[in-house]
Structure formats: structure tokens, C-alpha cells
Amino acid sequence: MKRWTGYILEDWDVNIRFGEFYKWHKEAISDLIECKDSTIRRYKNILYEEAELKEDKSIEKIEAFKQKIKLMLHTMYIKDSKHGWGVTKEIIEKVYDKIRGLNN
Numbered sequence: 001m002k003r004w005t006g007y008i009l010e011d012w013d014v015n016i017r018f019g020e021f022y023k024w025h026k027e028a029i030s031d032l033i034e035c036k037d038s039t040i041r042r043y044k045n046i047l048y049e050e051a052e053l054k055e056d057k058s059i060e061k062i063e064a065f066k067q068k069i070k071l072m073l074h075t076m077y078i079k080d081s082k083h084g085w086g087v088t089k090e091i092i093e094k095v096y097d098k099i100r101g102l103n104n
Contacts (some may be wrong), residue, residue: 014044024098025076029091038085042072050099055076 009017018040025033049065073087073095 018043032078034078036075039075066092066096
């Protein structure tokens with residue numbers, strides 16, 4: 001059972017945050033991405049889990065969080081025959097840092 005940390009993300013807020021993330025990703029990492037409804041839903045869940053990570057910073061929780069980031073990225077990436085899916089550990093770390101606010 002998920003425990004939310006006291007706030008509710010409205011759809012308009014998630015859309016704004018995702019738009020900013022999407023723009024950052026296209027500029028900083030790759031423009032071989034596309035936006036899907038399922039990606040935005042995953043992003044919303046990641047935002048809630050990020051808030052929970054502030055309270056519990058166990059290695060297991062962090063690794064599970066990074067796995068969810070990876071799954072979200074797989075829904076975004078356009079398969080490129082030259083580069084495959086393109087989701088590397090380095091990209092996951094960059095996205096993790098961005099979502100956690102460790103990088104602007």
C-alpha cells in the first residue's frame with residue numbers, strides 16, 4: 001500500500017512539471033523521445049515516490065525508484081535502430097538527479 005506524503009498533485013501541475021522535464025530531457029540527453037499518456041502517469045507516480053524518498057533513503061528504495069525511472073524512460077524513447085532504446089545507467093542517474101533536484 002502506498003503512503004502519500006500529504007499532498008495531491010493535480011493534473012495541471014503534473015503536466016507543467018512533465019513539460020519542463022520533457023524539455024530538459026530533449027536538450028540535455030536526447031531528442032529521440034515522445035510523450036505518451038502512459039509516460040505522464042508514470043511520471044506522476046515517480047513524483048509521489050520522490051517525496052517518499054525524502055523520508056526513507058534506503059539503498060533498496062533508491063534502486064527501486066531508479067528502476068521506475070528506467071521503465072518510464074522506456075515508454076518515452078523512440079527505438080533507434082542504431083542506438084537501440086538508449087536507456088543507459090548514466091541516463092538513469094542524470095534523470096534521477098534531475099527529479100531529486102540535485103541538478104538544475
